[in-house]
Amino acid sequence: MSDAQGVRTLAARELELIRTEFAFPLRERIVTNNAASTQPPLALFALLRDVSETYENVHRGQSDASIRTTEMFEASFDTIATWINAPSRRTLSMHRSTTEAINSVMYSLMADFRDGDNVVTTLMEHNSNYVPWHALCREILPRFGRSVQCRLARFDHETGELDLAHLASLVDERTKLVCCTGGSNFLGTKPPLDAVRAIASASGYRRPDGTRGSLLLVDAAQRFASSRVDVEALDADFLAFSFHKLLAPFGVGILYAKESLRESMPPFLYGGDMIAEGQVYPDRVEYNELPWKFSAGTPNILGVIASAQALRLLVDLVGADPGRAWFRTDDALAPEAVDEAMSTVAAHAGFLTQRAMEGLSAIDGLHVYGPPLGAERTPLVAFNVRGHSPFDIARALNAQGVESRAGCHCATLAHHELGIEPAASCRVSFTVYNTREDVDLAVAAVRRAVASPEAFRQAPPADVLRDPAPLA
Template sequence: MSHYGYVSEQLLTGRLWPPRRRRPKPEPEPPRLDVDRMRSHFDFAGTGRVVTNNAATSQTPRELIELFRELSPRYESVHRGQSTASRRITEEFEESFDTIATWLNAPSRRCIATYRNTTEAINAVMYSLLTEFRDGDNVVTTLMEHNSNFVPWYALSREILPRLGRRVECRVVRFDHETGELDLDHLAELVDDRTKLVCVTGASNFLGTKPPLHRIRRIADESGYRRGDGRSGSLLLVDAAQLAPTSVIDVIALDVDYLAFSFHKVLAPFGVGVLYAREPLLQGSLPFLYGGDMIAEGRVSPDLVEYGDLPWKYAAGTPNVLGVIASAQALRLLVDLALDPDEPWFGTARPLPRTHVESAMTLVSSHVRSLTDAALRRALAIPGVQVYGPGPDVSRSPLVAFTVRGRDSRQVASALDEHRVEARAGCHCATLAHLDLKLNPPASCRLSFAAYTSHEDVDRAFTALERVVGAR
């Protein structure tokens, strides 16, 4: 130590001065969806329309409409063609299945079948399993289902299998009228060792409820049902028509056996639905439709017909080639619109990273949740308005369904349309839930949101509703 002494030396080196106070760094704001940039890709945004019927169908961005024109020079059928156009369109068509598989986190394209919509995909499951039901089996579904996830099972148990001399029951689970939540205790009571299949919505198109799929999976697993392959537990089918447009979907994490959704709710044009199924189920089940492209090349004789490899075993006839390509590109475009990457994924065949899908859909999910919470608070504050389903600050589908005391719901929707607010009124194909709530007529008015919905849209919609009901 020098002759200055310890304190003097510390002062000279500055080590005894109190540390400089630093202002805490502000927490970085979480990333948000750039809704204005997203809306610039849609023609409806410049018309003054308040598009709030997105639970029925979404709007289509210009790029997807233009894609059909770009595909027209190589318009051809897929598979087995020798022309350059046929080979190229086949490659794009098959790559589309890879994109869809990535978006769902499915193991491969072999788990993906395409149909016209969610309804047809669910019917495909019903017909594929038709011959596997044993006398005394049951199917469990719920009162909050879209008709498409109830009527096929009703028909199976009441109309189809009775003609084959087989007795199968369709059981229906209750929901809480106050909270809109599925009664899981009732579900557990109805599921037993003869429950072959549990069918449940991933998100209600009326109540907005998102049932806890992990808990439902556990109840299905514990049923004790003995499958033909020797495994134990009930199969689980999820209607993801309302879940897919604004949520991260991971079929491996959800551990579902079947999952179905429609692309016309995910920015794409009408005409394409998807069925995900575990590969062993698709491999072992009978097809829904027969003929055409689902047959192995040259493998037809009077005594033997062999089916094609997966997923083409479930692609009877000529598929909706352009629709499938455009639908898969819609997923790529949605990632671009949400993340604004330096190199767009739309219009390419580059493998789409799963991490990008999750990041994009997390932004979308956060955005629509903030819209829905704001909408619910506005609706709950309007005298005479009865809102159905879970309230704010709960994970739910991005919609608000309501009735107005003393007013017919269809009249309310028509009055909103005069303010250029496009609501929808009726039972929304959720007939069971409307009847269970004793709504007479069985109808409600619904405002539903999408990734491109703005907070201004929500404000305009509920300002219009306040005027319609005379609260403003």
């Protein structure tokens, strides 16, 4: 079905079929903590079981099993490249998480920072896109006698929008790097990355190769999970994200970097597959070709395969290309199928988010943070209720079978900036398998928690969570 703007959204029957691919509905869980991690489809576990029958290491054997596993592993990089419209697999490196991917940028660039340089990031960042730069400027580089500043751009306290004028005032000819979230995991803000790119490009910073302009790093963890990410259109120098926020199991993050940077940057980790075959001598070491130059040691082979296949399965689940099935193939993924799939996910999750905001905003004393009702945002709603602890609210939701999250959501700077004490809020978040009923049950649970807090103060977890029935 389509909405008034012509964007295809998921019908009830489609959602019913999608949910049969997951375990959580069988346990009657109301999963609304998807901004932290989504639930993996059962088909992925079946895939991993089947792959394990011929499981072998990659790039380290001549057996049929090793050759086939290597083919699947390398094809996964091609799938991921297509998904984000990267030119090729040569621009990608695999990491354990978005956090590690961002840290790899910090360590690879560390030696290039000159005395007097600065890094500009924002007060709305996930800790992983601030703390590494804080550590670089306050702890690491001072040990080498270099003084580098870390500057923080403000955001509007009412709307959560990035203050572009303040950002521009912080960027100058000594700004080596601008770091910006693609979607706040607390405020829900989606900064205009084209404007951020323009500010970074106009800085005049002289790079080692003689070109001018600041590098741009985008933390796309939330943006990747809820909308189409096109690295060519964004023109980001670096872009990091994780798959556990879009249906895959834990343990795989990706860093995209422009190929010219990949070629010139030193590796993040050393040893194993990042070394060219047989090219280690007492006086020199030759590195492997891209992308394996940034693949030290034995990688998370099954995790990478499952992550790429999760993308293909998503295309099938939302019916983005009804003429064929992409899951369990290594065929070149059609970009238009990716566009359709993520447009559907964005429309569906966006509809649920607006519905949640409408319901929650009607509760007396409840304040929603970030962009107002009707404005574009990532599919999450963070809120506090006057006179109520967000942790008590989350525990009361859990007692009613609704899974949420209370805390700073790793956006500690933004909580402090808003004067929230303690630095915490309650958050519900949605993805492709959530329903209107999930939203309405979550809103009703918040309403009951606010109206009768004592009823949940000592309440045990919901029966279905404490003693779930065995899966069929």
